[in-house]
Amino acid sequence: MSMKTVSLQPYETLFSWLSRSHIRYGAGPVARTYHALLGKTKVRLHPYLPQGLRDFSALTDKGTDTLLSQHTLYPLFRFFHADEQGRLKHTLLTGEGSSTHAANIPHARLHIPLHHKYCPLCAREQRQRLGFAYFDIRHQLPGLITCERHQITLTGVLCGDGALDSAIALPQEKRPVSAVSLITSTFSQFCVAVSEQCSTSVIQPYLMDNYRHLLDRKGYLTRHHQLRLQQVKQALGARYEMLQLDRGTESLRDYAFLGPLLRQRTGYPAHPLKHLLLGFWLFDGASTGYLKTITPVEQQVLPLADTASLEAKTLALLKQQVSFATIAKRLGKSRCYVRRIAQLNQVSYQHNALMFDARVRHRVIIQALLGRHRRNIANNLGVGMGYVEQVIANTRGLRQWRQVLTHKHKRVKAIYAIEQARIAHPDWLQKDIKQQESQAFFYLYHHDREALKQCLPPRRAPTPPSFDWAKEDMRLIAALRQLTAPYPRSLSAAGRAIGDNGHLRKNLTKLPRTHAQLVAYQIIDK
Known part of the structure; x- marks a missing residue:
């Protein structure tokens, strides 16, 4: 290494460290610094999943494990099952492949813009304490827009495609700040606390069954352990009505991600933001909820040996002609239980004059065998529904x-x-x-x-829906007309400005009005 570097601060991003090293010791353009440190003139660093950590380990005198745990969000992604095969870690260490694809970020269908985010008030405190400001990895949590300490909106330096992501930038103090809602700041504190838990201790990936066990305790699972999905969605919608998130997270508002996340047969890793939205509501804002093991709710069942012993004692007392009241008091059971044991074992007993005779009981059994409802049987025979239920329960095999x-x-x-x-x-x-x-x-x-x-009707071959190019043409032309001079100089820049989904470069022939407007703006030739 032919260039001096600054020391890496706790929780500082590698982009921030590289920027400070260039400002302090670099000479000439940024490309020269990149070449001196990393052996290449162009470097693109992801805000929270930067690649090539082995090279940075040699430059910063920090181990790769330290860089992974304290200077990236890899522990958070690993905790939420985004690296079960070790592919993400390999990509971060070696720089081979794409870290976003290895972390399954495109699969989440979130279009969160990439920014190097910082808090202006934190930057001011850092300058007063250290003499410089830096980007904190805890501010880079995807989807969050709030500083967990100062409850103000974070400021971002755009990176990624179409931005000067290879340029050097550091946090600035003089930026407008705005307050956020209480739920937004509380959610940000929860997310940062969970991220710190993952980075400061080696913990295993989260057990997904804990979600279902806790939902069961809160009454969101049926008796047969089926998820009451609509009730969960309604509860999250009410909880997050005032929550503010970054652009590109609008698709989360319908909470359709809860089904694939919670169903036992899905088994596909979800984006950490989806886990955090569920966990904040489920754990009532306590980040330590992810550290606890939730045990399933089990019904207390009397052991079979005790049940058999109790029935034997009841039967023995009945054969001794002991009264129902005495047996119930001695064994701690109800008289209905004693009567049931007597009828199941065909033990004769004496009862008061209000007891129905055998003919009524026989008629109840006949109608019960025909499958009639208990209420209808009671109305037909002029008896109480409780008596009908007793006869059904006390007749062997009738209930089954x-x-x-x-x-x-x-x-x-x-x-x-x-x-x-x-x-x-x-x-x-x-x-x-x-x-x-x-x-x-x-x-x-x-x-x-x-x-x-x-x-069911027979299966039919799926037919993909036809794309309405006329409607897309109208949408793009309206977005183009909202642009102000100076206009973009290329199709790619224009597409990013209006959100074209790649149609300007790939399907411009299907968009005649958009094509004419691009010619009018001199973005393309005729």
Whole structure:
């Protein structure tokens, strides 16, 4: 190394360290500094996932583990399962490939602009304390716009495609600042605390089952451990109504990411911002919630040995002609329990004069075998519904038989609902049946998939939706007319300015009005 460098500050980004080294010891253009330190004239450093850490380790006298943990956001991405195969770490150390692709950032469908962000008040404090300001890695959390200490909006230096990302920049003090909402500052503090936990201690990737266990404790799982997704979305929507995030996060507002994140069969890593949005609400703003292991809610069941022993004692006392009241008091059980044991074992007993005779009991059993509802049986025979329930529970095998009848009834009802939907809407696809007749669809899906396959419409080959180029032409022409001079000098620059999704370079022939406007602005020739 033929050039001196400055010392790397705690939590300082590598872009900031490189900028300070050039300002302090560099001579001439920035490319000369890059060549002296890294052996190349052009360097592009990601704000929070910079590559080539082995080269920086030799320059800063810091180990690669230290650089990874304290000067990048790699620990946060690793904690949220973005590097299960070690691909991201390899890319950061060697510089081979793209760190954004290795971290699955494009898969998140977030269009957050890349900035080297800083807090003007933090920069002022750094200058007063150290004599210089630097970029803090904790301010680079994607999607956040707030300083966790001063509760003001962060300022950013644009980087990435179309920006002077190879130029040198450091935080400035004199920038306008604005306050943010309370929920925004609180969420920022939570995210920074989680990031610090990941960087200061070696912890294993988060156990995704903890989310479901805690949701179960809060009542967002059904008895069969199905997620009450709509209720979770509504709760997050109410919690984050006033939350302010960076541009490009608008797609998170419908909280559609919760399903793939929480479903047990999905298993694909999600962007850390999505985890943090869920965790802040789920842990009530406590960052230490990610350090706790949540145990599943288990029902307390009486051991089989104790149950059998209790039944044997009850049966023995019944055979000794002990009264129901005495047995109930001695064993700590209700008289209904004692009566049930007597009837299941066909032990004769004496009761008061209000007891129904055997003929009424027989009629209740007959109607129960036919699958009639308890209320209808009670009305037909003039008895109470509690008596009907006792007879059903105390007749061996009757309850199980009624469960079979209920299942058959629900199965027939579900098949009938789907068949009627197909008759009324012959053009419906399987996904339409699933959406409009969800109760019938999922009952058959869980209990009789073969019957579901037979009553669903046949599969059809997917047809991709046609793109409306006329509508896109109108959108781009309107965006172009909002530009002010001086106009961009290239198609790429114009596309970035209006958000063309690459259409200006790839599909300009399908956009005649946009083409004419570009010619009028002298961005392209005729």
